Amino acid sequence: MKHPSDAPHSIYGVEKWGKGLIEVTEGGEIGLRNPLAPDAPAISLPGILHDLDQRGIKSPMILRISSYLESEIAHINESFRDAITRTGYKGSYRGVFPIKVNQQAQVVDRIVEFGKQYNYGLEAGSKPELVIALAHRLAREALIVCNGVKDAEFIQLAILSRKIGFNTVIVLESPKEADTVIEVYKELGIEPLLGVRVKLTNQISGKWEESSGDRSAFGMNTDQLVAAVDKLRDAGLLHCLKLQHSHLGSQVQDVNDVRRAVGEACRYYTELTREGVPLTHLDLGGGMGVDYTGEKKATENSINYTVEEYCANVVETVAYAMDEAEVSHPTLVTESGRAVVATSSMLVFNVLESTLYDAPNGPKAEPDDHHMVSDLAAVHGYLTRDRLQECWNDATFYRNELRALFRRGYVDLRQMARAERIYLSLMARIKALVASEQDETDVDDQLEKLADIYHCNFSLFQSLPDVWAIDQLHPIVPLQMLNQTPDRRAVLSDITCDSDGKIDRFILADGVSPSLPVHTLPEDEYYMGVFFVGAYQETLGDLHNLFGDTNVVTIDLRADGGFDLLHEQEGDTISEVMAYVEFDPSDCVAAFRKMVDEAISTGTLMAKDRKTLMSAYRDSINGYTYYE
Ligand SMILES: Cc1ncc(COP(=O)(O)O)c(C=O)c1O
Structure with a gap:
């Protein structure tokens, strides 16, 4: 594939997908721009890696940029605020972050801290996530929205948390859950704050089509909804039902799907209001997408709208539907996960070696050749x-x-x-x-079939599970030498010994390619970056081949072009991943020692070599799971 522009790096299309956060510096390196200080120069990413390396922090690593996270939270909250003001909407916006999208403490803590100014809350889809949410001091008006299947213990904790000032909403997923809530209420004598999850019939096109529409696993159809409402009314708890939840889907690619689904959600809201349900909040769940490819189109890895357009569409559609039905404008809630965290993390790794499918000089023909x-x-x-x-x-x-x-x-x-x-x-x-x-x-x-294989220091299964499982595309680009024309093409193979552990779809300026333009490997480290991996990847990763969590480093970009190291979390050691799969490292050391001693007894090993063998085994057990 040829590219017309002069700059050698134009082939990667960084300008297209970089969102003004990632760019190529004059020195031909990937640079990070600080969205909170737009006039600050881009900071060289290889420069950051070099600095971290000197501090003893090695790749592969997840690099989190706190400023990117803060900027996305501000962007979404302020876009809703602007749309509300522009439309004359009479309600407000209260976003919640779904913990499942990135449960890492560093991320959740930062979201809560920075989100306070926006009354930003948390969504918990399970008991452990509720436990995490309740360990955070949220703004007084922020919500905790509890989704997912709930047992009595989950419901009890949610109700009790109201006593210490949390606005914890239990979203009923089924009429049976209404029964459990009524039972727990009778035991505790404390009124719950309730929501109902309504299953929309509109299907959202894209990768997550199945999670929307009639066949989606969560929420109630009209019949179940009416049954749940009747149960609450009979138990004298209808006045506690304040929120309607209608999850739009995930990575909604077409903004017209947003309008359609929100319109349907409003129909339920106005009908429930007419039934006497005192609803005040309309929760539209997740779905705001991320433009991974930068195409700005309604395709699987892109979206045809901006954050501002999404917010305007939601606000306008709700305002119109409520005015038509003469219902007060509800407080709008969304549970955007991907759009909040995806851009804030990148995976960085070094290339270890290459396998080439060409050779410079071939032998000449000889007379006795076949x-x-x-x-x-x-x-x-x-x-x-x-x-x-x-x-x-x-x-x-x-x-x-x-x-x-x-x-x-x-x-x-x-x-x-x-x-x-x-x-x-x-x-x-x-x-x-x-x-x-x-x-x-x-x-x-x-x-393309003869592309090189670049062997890289990461595990696809641990760090990029969606790339393996659902063909998710992330921008991938070499971090250096971008002023030099890439002279080779490669697919990337990970360090696991599994033929599935490879990446062979890449976002380039002129489309998706089965190979990535790369440079002949230099003597120094050659780094690659995979961008926008903050959503879902860290939490879905598995321990294939027992490669554990990578090092995780959180930094903040300074306005003067430097950076501050906010937090370092060391990656898993081999003994830690062994413990996850129920191996006791000390038992393994003992078993290995026994075999060493037996070998000395039988004379296959010299006694003086015992120490070397034992320290090699012990050092490995205490070391990083990745190539060091
Ligand atoms: C109930 C609920 N809320 C929020 C989300 C987050 O969605 P997204 O990351 O697309 O914003 C999901 C994800 O599927 C979800 O199921």
Whole structure:
């Protein structure tokens, strides 16, 4: 794929997806801009890594930028505030952050602290998340919204928390949950603050289509809704029902879906009001998307709206529907997760080595070569720009025939090795000819199959689970040498020994590509960054191959172009990940020691080597799970 612009880095499309946060510096490095100090120069990301390295903090690491998190919280809250003022909306906005999207203490603590000025609250989808939420001192008017399946203990804790000033709303997911709430209320004698989750029939297009509409797992249909309302009325608790919850979906790609779903949610709200339910809050759940590719289109990894447009659409739709039904404007609640945290984290790792599928110099033909080896070598003689496809076809044919002959025993190992080497040298020349062409050539697509493999120090399963599981795209780009034209193309393979552990879809300026333009590996470290990984990735990661959590570093960008290290969380050690899977590290040391001692008894190991073996085992157990 060719790119017209002069700057070598333009091929990566950083201007398109970088959101004004990520850019390429004059020195050809990825730079981070501070959205809270727009005039400050971009800070070199490799420079930050170098500084952290000197402090003993190594990659791979998740780098969190506190200023990015704060800027997104401010952006969403202020966009709602502006839309409310502009529309003359008579209610207010109270956002809550869904803890499940990033449960890391550093993130939740920061969101709560910074969010206080906006009365920003938390959403808890489980008992542990409620326990976390209740350990935070929220602003007086902030909400805690409890979703998900709840047992009596969950409900009891939620009701009791009201006694110490929390506005904890129990969102009923089913009529059965209404029964449990009524029972707990009778035991405690304390009134709950309640919500009902209504299942919308409108389906939201995109990756999470199944989580919306009739077949979604959570919430009540009309029949169940009426049953729950009747139960509350009979128990004398209808006056506690203040909030209607209608989750829109996740990563909603088309803003028209927002309007449709919000319109439907309003119909339920006005009908419930007509039924005598004293609703005051309309919670529209999550769904505000992130434009990972920067395309600004309604596609799986992009969205066709801005934060401002999302907020304006919600406010206008609710205002219109409420005015039409002559119902007071409710307090608007949303539970945006992805849009709040995605941009604030990046995964940074180093490339360990490369496997190349071309070679600079092939051996010359020799008289006693197998005739197919001579035919293969002869392709060099007619390889020109005009005959690229023909040469590609011939080289591949002869190489495949020779492989078949080798398997049947007609070609020996040395002949086969010569053939492979000649083939790789032909590929090197074909790649060079293609690279010098301005227009697409016939063999562009075939060459993608010959992309290098860059072996990288990270685990896809631990750090980028959505890339593996649901083809999520994140911007990925080398962090340095961006003033030099990338001379190779590669797919990225992780450090797990699993063939699934690779990335072969990349966002580039002119679309999604099966390989990433990269540079020949320099002597120094060559770093890669994967951007916008703050939502879901850290919490869904698993321990495949027992690669644990990476180091996590939180920094703040200063207005003077420097940065402050706010927090360092060391990644898992091997003994920690062993404990997760129920291995006791001291038992393992004892078992290993026993085998060492037996080997000394039988004479296969010298007594003086015992210490070296035991310290190697112990050092490994106490070390980082990643390549050091
Ligand atoms: C009930 C609820 N609220 C909020 C969210 C967060 O959604 P998002 O990250 O798309 O904003 C989800 C995620 O699916 C959810 O199920």
